Amino acid sequence: xxxxxxxxxxxxxxxxxxxxxxxxxxxxxxxxxxxxxxxxxxxxxxxxxxxxxxxxxxxxxxxxxxxxxxxxxxxxxxxxxxxxxxxxxxxxxxxxxxxxxxxxxxxxxxxxxxxxxxxxxxxxxxxxxxxxxxxxxxxxxxxxxxxxxxxxxxxxxxxxxxxxxxxxxxxxxxxxxxxxxxxxxxxxxxxxxxxxxxxxxxxxxxxxxxxxxxxxxxxxxxxxxxxxxxxxxxxxxxxxxxxxxxxxxxxxxxxxxxxxxxxxxxxxxxxxxxxxxxxxxxxxxxxxxxxxxxxxxxxxxxxxxxxxxxxxxxxxxxxxxxxxxxxxxxxxxxxxxxxxxxxxxxxxx
Amino acid sequence: xxxxxxxxxxxxxxxxxxxxxxxxxxxxxxxxxxxxxxxxxxxxxxxxxxxxxxxxxxxxxxxxxxxxxxxxxxxxxxxxxxxxxxxxxxxxxxxxxxxxxxxxxxxxxxxxxxxxxxxxxxxxxxxxxxxxxxxxxxxxxxxxxxxxxxxxxxxxxxxxxxxxxxxxxxxxxxxxxxxxxxxxxxxxxxxxxxxxxxxxxxxxxxxxxxxxxxxxxxxxxxxxxxxxxxxxxxxxxxxxxxxxxxxxxxxxxxxxxxxxxxxxxxxxxxxxxxxxxxxxxxxxxxxxxxxxxxxxxxxxxxxxxxxxxxxxxxxxxxxxxxxxxxxxxxxxxxxxxxxxxxxxxxxxxxxxxxxxxxxxxxxxxxxxxxxxxxxxxxxxxxxxxxxxxxxxxxxxxxxxxxxxxxxxxxxxxxxxxxxxxxxxxxxxxxxxxxxxxxxxxxxxxxxxxxxxxxxxxxxxxxxxxxxxxxxxxxxxxxxxxxxxxxxxxxxxxxxxxxxxxxxxxxxxxxxxxxxx
Numbered sequence: 001x002x003x004x005x006x007x008x009x010x011x012x013x014x015x016x017x018x019x020x021x022x023x024x025x026x027x028x029x030x031x032x033x034x035x036x037x038x039x040x041x042x043x044x045x046x047x048x049x050x051x052x053x054x055x056x057x058x059x060x061x062x063x064x065x066x067x068x069x070x071x072x073x074x075x076x077x078x079x080x081x082x083x084x085x086x087x088x089x090x091x092x093x094x095x096x097x098x099x100x101x102x103x104x105x106x107x108x109x110x111x112x113x114x115x116x117x118x119x120x121x122x123x124x125x126x127x128x129x130x131x132x133x134x135x136x137x138x139x140x141x142x143x144x145x146x147x148x149x150x151x152x153x154x155x156x157x158x159x160x161x162x163x164x165x166x167x168x169x170x171x172x173x174x175x176x177x178x179x180x181x182x183x184x185x186x187x188x189x190x191x192x193x194x195x196x197x198x199x200x201x202x203x204x205x206x207x208x209x210x211x212x213x214x215x216x217x218x219x220x221x222x223x224x225x226x227x228x229x230x231x232x233x234x235x236x237x238x239x240x241x242x243x244x245x246x247x248x249x250x251x252x253x254x255x256x257x258x259x260x261x262x263x264x265x266x267x268x269x270x271x272x273x274x275x276x277x278x279x280x281x282x283x284x285x286x287x288x289x290x291x292x293x294x295x296x297x298x299x300x301x302x303x304x305x306x307x308x309x310x311x312x313x314x315x316x317x318x319x320x321x322x323x324x325x326x327x328x329x330x331x332x333x334x335x336x337x338x339x340x341x342x343x344x345x346x347x348x349x
Numbered sequence: 350x351x352x353x354x355x356x357x358x359x360x361x362x363x364x365x366x367x368x369x370x371x372x373x374x375x376x377x378x379x380x381x382x383x384x385x386x387x388x389x390x391x392x393x394x395x396x397x398x399x400x401x402x403x404x405x406x407x408x409x410x411x412x413x414x415x416x417x418x419x420x421x422x423x424x425x426x427x428x429x430x431x432x433x434x435x436x437x438x439x440x441x442x443x444x445x446x447x448x449x450x451x452x453x454x455x456x457x458x459x460x461x462x463x464x465x466x467x468x469x470x471x472x473x474x475x476x477x478x479x480x481x482x483x484x485x486x487x488x489x490x491x492x493x494x495x496x497x498x499x500x501x502x503x504x505x506x507x508x509x510x511x512x513x514x515x516x517x518x519x520x521x522x523x524x525x526x527x528x529x530x531x532x533x534x535x536x537x538x539x540x541x542x543x544x545x546x547x548x549x550x551x552x553x554x555x556x557x558x559x560x561x562x563x564x565x566x567x568x569x570x571x572x573x574x575x576x577x578x579x580x581x582x583x584x585x586x587x588x589x590x591x592x593x594x595x596x597x598x599x600x601x602x603x604x605x606x607x608x609x610x611x612x613x614x615x616x617x618x619x620x621x622x623x624x625x626x627x628x629x630x631x632x633x634x635x636x637x638x639x640x641x642x643x644x645x646x647x648x649x650x651x652x653x654x655x656x657x658x659x660x661x662x663x664x665x666x667x668x669x670x671x672x673x674x675x676x677x678x679x680x681x682x683x684x685x686x687x688x689x690x691x692x693x694x695x696x697x698x699x700x701x702x703x704x705x706x707x708x709x710x711x712x713x714x715x716x717x718x719x720x721x722x723x724x725x726x727x728x729x730x731x732x733x734x735x736x737x738x739x740x741x742x743x744x745x746x747x748x749x750x751x752x753x754x755x756x757x758x759x760x761x762x763x764x765x766x767x768x769x770x771x772x773x774x775x776x777x778x779x780x781x782x783x784x785x786x787x788x789x790x791x792x793x794x795x796x797x798x799x800x801x802x803x804x805x806x807x808x809x810x811x812x813x814x815x816x817x818x819x820x821x822x823x824x825x826x827x828x829x830x831x832x833x834x835x836x837x838x839x840x841x842x843x844x845x846x847x848x849x850x851x852x853x854x855x856x857x858x859x860x861x862x863x864x865x
Contacts, residue, residue, distance in 0.1 A: 183724040183731040190721055193710035200669060200707055201722040201775070202693030261712055 010254045011266035013305055017298075018273045025280040032283045039162055041279050043154070043230065046164035047072075047223050049271040051246035052253075053175045054219025056267050057212040059250055060179070062192040062259025063112065063119035065213065067104070067126035068220040068246055072239030073134035075101045075224030080143040080234025083150075090149040098221035104130070105217020109210030119213075127243065134236040143234030154229030164226045171219065176264040188212060193260025248295065249274050252302040273298065367393050367429070369414075369528045369559050374424040376409050376583075384409040384420075384583040391528065391559040393429070396550050398574030399563045402603050402855070403655065403820040406583040407563055411532055414561070415448045416441035428527055445527035449517050449534050455505050462488035462501035465520050491523030495549050510537050518546060522553055529553055530561045535569055536656050547573040565654045567596050567859050581605055596861035604851040623681065625814035626666070626697075626783050631675035633665040636838040638675060643783065643814040648805065650829030651818040654858050658838035659818045660702060663785045666816075667699040668692040680782060693722055698776035702788040702818070704765070708772045711761035715751070716742035718760045719771050723778045745774040749804060766797025773804050784808055787818045802828060822851050834858050 006012060026033045051068045058065040079097035082088040088096070104126060111117040156163045179185035190198040191208045199205050227238050253270025255262025277298060281291050369391040376384040384406040391397045401407050412418030413426070419436030420426075426433040434440040455464045462485050471487030474480040488501040497515045505513060514537045521529060531550060535543040543566075550573050554560045564570040570577060577594050579587040579602040587602035624642040631639045636658045643649045653659045664670045666677065668686025677684040679695055686692040689699070701707035709718055719742050720727060727733040727741055742756055749770040755763060760771060769789065776784060789805065790798045805828055809815050819825050825832050826849050834842045834857040842857040844850075855861075 181732055181734065183727060183733070186717065186720075186724045189713060189717070190710050193713050194706070196707050197710055198721070200667075200689050200699060200701055202688075202690040203721070204688075204690060256712075258712075260710060 010309065011263065011269055014253055014266055014269040014273055014302070018269055018276060021273065021276045021280060025276070025283065029283050032280065035160060037279065037283065039157070039160075041275050042162050042165040044278070045272055045275045046162070046168040047226055047230075048242065048245050048249060048275060049168045049268060050171050050219045050223050050226075051242055052249035052267050052271045053171055053264065054216035055243070055246045056175070056250045056253075056255050056262060056264070057188070057215045058119065059247070059255050059257060060188055060192045060259060060262060061209050061212045062195070063209070063212065064123065064247070064257075065105075065108070065216040066120065066123040066243050067108070067130060068216060068223075069239040069242035069244075070127050070130035070134070071101050071104060071217060071220035072223045072227060072242060073236055074104075074130040075221045076227050076238060077134040077137045077143065077234050077236050079224055080146045080228055081137055083147050084143050084145040084234070090147040093147075094225050097224045098218050101221025101224065102214050102218040105214040105220075106210065108217065109213035112213065113206040113209050131240065138234075138236065140236060142236065144232075146228055146232070146234060150225070150229040151232055152229075154226060164229075167222065167226070171222065172264055172268050175215075179264060184208065184211075189260050191259075245274060245295070246271075248299050251306075252299060254302075254306065256306070270302070369393075369426070369428050372425040372427075374410075374413060374426060375421045376406075376413065376418060376424075377421055382583055384413075386410070386583075386585055389578065389585055391561055392576075393527070393557055393559050394554055395575040396554045396560040396562050396573050398570040398577035399561055399580065400565075400567065400570055400577060400599055400603060401580035402822075405580040405603070407580055408532075409583070410580070411448070411450065411530055411561075411563065414441065414446055414528065414530055415450075416446075445525065446530065447521040447524055447526035447528070448530040448532065449521045450530070450532035455513060455517060455520075457504075457506035459505060460501065461492070461499055461503050461505060461508075461516060464505055464516065465491045465501075465523060467520075469524065487523075491519045494523055495519040496545060511539065511542055514538060515542060515545075518549060522549060526558055528559045528561065530563070532563045533565060533655075534562070535564065535566065543569060544572075565656075565859065567599055567861050570599075571596065579603055596856075596859075600852060600855045600859070600861060604855055624678075625680060626684070626816075627678045628666065629676045631662075631665060631677065632673050633661060633670050634673065636661045636665060636670075639838075639840055641833055641840060641843075643816055645812045645814055646809050647831070648809050648815040648817055648829050650825035650832040651816060651835060652820075652822060652825055652832055652854050652858060653835030655820075657835040657858065659835055660787055661838070662835065663699060663787055663816060663818055664701075666692075667697060667785060669699070693779060696779065696782035697785065698722075698779055698781040698783070699785045700769075700772050700776060700787060700789055702791060704768055704772065704792060705761075709760050709768060712759050714757050715746070715760045715763070715771055716756045719745045719774050720778070721775055723775075741778075745778045746771075748777045749774045764794070764797070765792040766794055766800065769793050769797070769801060770804070773801070777808070781808075781813055783814045783816070785816045785818075788820065789817060790819075790821075790824060822854060836860055 022033075031037060051072070055065050055068060075097040078100050079093040082096055083090055083093040108119070108122050108126065111122045112119050153163055158166060179188065187198065187203045188208050188211075190201070190203055191205050195205055223239075228234055231238065249271035250262065250267050251257060251270070252273060253262065253266030253268070255267060274295065277294055278291055281288075281294060371386055371389040374384065374386045374389070375382065399407055399410070409418055413420045413424070413435060416436060416438035424435060426435055428444050428446075431444065433444050456467065459467070465488040466484045471480070471483045474483035474487075485501050492499065492501065495515060495518055497512070497519055499508065499512055499516070505516065508516070514534070518531070518534055529550070531546070534546050534550075538546065547569060550560050550562055554575075562570060562573050564573070571591070571594060574591055576588065576590050577599065578585050579599060581603060586605070587598070589598070623644070625645050627642045629640050631637050639662060641649070651659050651662065661670060665672050667689055668691050669689050671687065672685075679697070684695060686695070686697070692699070705711060710721070716738060720738065723741075724733075725731050728737050739756065743753055746753060746756065751767055751770050751774065755767070760768060763771065786805065790801050793801060805815060805817065817825065817828055830846055832844045832849060832854065833840050834844070834854055836858055841860075842853070844853065
């Protein structure tokens, strides 16, 4: 009975998969569990995991953010440029990087909430433009000569744990706390689950939506700092395609692309699983070409498993059915027609 | 207009040819029979009117004709003697049933011509590929056919709603059909266009088709039709040639003889003379000006036809639609909500009519749904733990006696009645001064209805001012102290409890003069 309750936890599958992969690979290749290798996994996890958590906010509101990968490149270039070329102190550059990410996220949110631009479209703009902006800043040249503090930040270990992993933990715990312990977090779920119901319950839906994109942008800014420390220079081509890994991690972790469902613990597990598999394939000497295939397969399994679970719960996701034709069922459509006639629907505002 | 059966354009085989005939057509959902017709004939060359209250079975009948509702076994529909395979939209269309209704809307991104010719190949069009010229020619013919002056290349989304409605009519009328069904074709139209539609219907019948005209506005039905059929509780209770029809007779037939007996003294308590909500000159697009007042402990019913602005009125009071003019006061203080949030903060609650689309977050657990408008009061500084939340959810669910074990289930897995109780619990949680209910028992089974009524009466007894919008007059009679009747966005009549009468309400809602 108790076991059954544990298996009912939606994230059970991903977490189990993490454990199985870890134990399995360690048995095949004990060096996989070496502290040095674990630290490498941890550093990768920090980058992808932070992006995944940011993206999760937007997916929970039934939106999407395609820009994080490009924003990592852009914010890291801005940060490195300010530090190396303008002599701005590293700490300020960290703040700058996060702020730039947050501001761009705010702009996403502004276009989505004020002009009703689809999130996919507006963040696609940034996906392209920010990657270009990163390149344009130095005509494609990497920025060397950044402060050693970046490297120190990434290479410092606290009780053997790299600082980026600690940063990731802080972000994850903060996100968990916000989403599961505060009223505003709960309202984020409601906005994603049914935006009209949320609005008619008195929830400030636009504010919640906008905030989600700010979080996602800020997370990209954090990763922008970490990658400089990782490679030692400001690299304009870094981060390309990372947004898809981040989205994949969220989906593998049980975040519903329809919005309103998913938890931080799942996202962390999803990101961890991806990183474990990536690293395992390297440790096991599998051709790098197969890494993409493996990622795709894991994603496929996760999506199918989610559907199976949803159906086992008896009720599939609501689909639009033809409206009821039983006698009294047509008042709402008719009112809606008349409302449309006057140009002001209850869905505005 | 004279009958012209000889001009019927389409082939028909066998005898009994000149009608669309329905025999023993019935539809039951579970225990409830929503339609049961022994015999109904729609003659070619005639416009037949169909009227009835909400829930009389009109939509079901239209659904059966168009194939989206499968009637009970034994139901027979034949067009010109050929039996129609029921329950298949394609079979209906092939047999020549054309329908103007919201079921088959326009594709708003396409042009007028593309919409008009959607799903058909115009005469003389090239065999392969898309023949834009033929489409444009055919479209222009269809537009001319209804006298609609709009460019065939215009994109539908750029057109006004009345024009779109005319376009839908053009689309249906322009295709070969033996039965043209017009479901409330004038609901979005002004008087001039409405007359046009009537003329189109008459012309179409004169060419030999059967036309079924479903309408709410009785004058239009009287104008358009050769014969009128009245549905009540799923049965054809009256059928008359136009010469014998009158607004009075139609209303009497629609309402039936069961004039409501006021339950004496039930609601005649002394209401607080000071209004909780007072509305003056309230206006919004398609609404108003509206004046009304609701007192503490009073239940104000709002009646009206579909599209009369009932939902718009309550959404405007709730701040979900911005008001363009007028003042409101709540407990004597200025009340001007710009968003639902403002309204909720002042103690106004709205239970919207479409539970799935407007009330519930279907995939979220019951405990999330029940605390939705009050989460920010959970815990200190808006931070709460699971225990706090469960305590609160338990207390809220107790208000409407929903079992606690449902708390962690997704709310969509509950029955309609229990879902509605969750919604009531949610709003009782804000301790409302004014409770607005839009169709509170829609999609709720009969047993649970009584419970919902009890909750509503209970709230009023606690001193909450209540507004109930309902299409079911019986429901309003049972609950309301007063009933306001809306017509075309304005309050037409307000009835006190002793004056309640279905006849008066139907007259007021349909705009039929008292004497004929």
